[in-house]
Amino acid sequence: MSKDSLQDTIDVIAERAAKLFDQHGEVTPVYVVRAGNGQEVVFERPPGDKDTAVTIVRAVLRMYRATRVVTVTEAWMLDRPTTPVDLDKIAREGVEAQPERIEVVLIMGEDAAEGAIMARMQIIRDGGHARLGPLKCSRHDASEGRMVGLLPHEGTAH
DSSP states (O other): OOSOOHHHHHHHHHHHHHHHHHHHSSOOOEEEEEOTTSOEEEEEOOSSOHHHHHHHHHHHHHHTTOSEEEEEEEEEEESSOOOHHHHHHHHHHOGGGOTTEEEEEEEEEEETTTEEEEEEEEEEEETTEEEEEEEEEEEOTTOOSTTSSOSOOTTSOO
16 A cells, blocks of 8 residues: 555555456455554454454554555345344344345455545456456445444544
């Protein structure tokens, strides 16, 4: 990552992820970080349960005084707006149990100056071969969840 926009960074990472997916049929969950000194740091998802992993990621981002982080992972999601009923059902059963779910390579970017962008490429499974659909991006400055708001904020214990 250089001094490019968050969208530029996501586009480059999506291209790399697509190549890796084409070669291996999957992507390894990784974090791509722009440190406060401009250095690029890439690391895989820490071991342990999701909450422990996110705690470790937040500590690493604080250590590097990160100004940008982009997360790449595979995930299930609903490809439509969700209702409160949907959210309650997902909380009880998980997204993977929903009949309308889709499988995606999910790219979540957060930048201290630019906000957040969520991008995805749907995983399309045709028999024995999986391929990725086109990159779809949207602004997500009001999202919630353990993987949102990862960047350290000055003067907080976040």
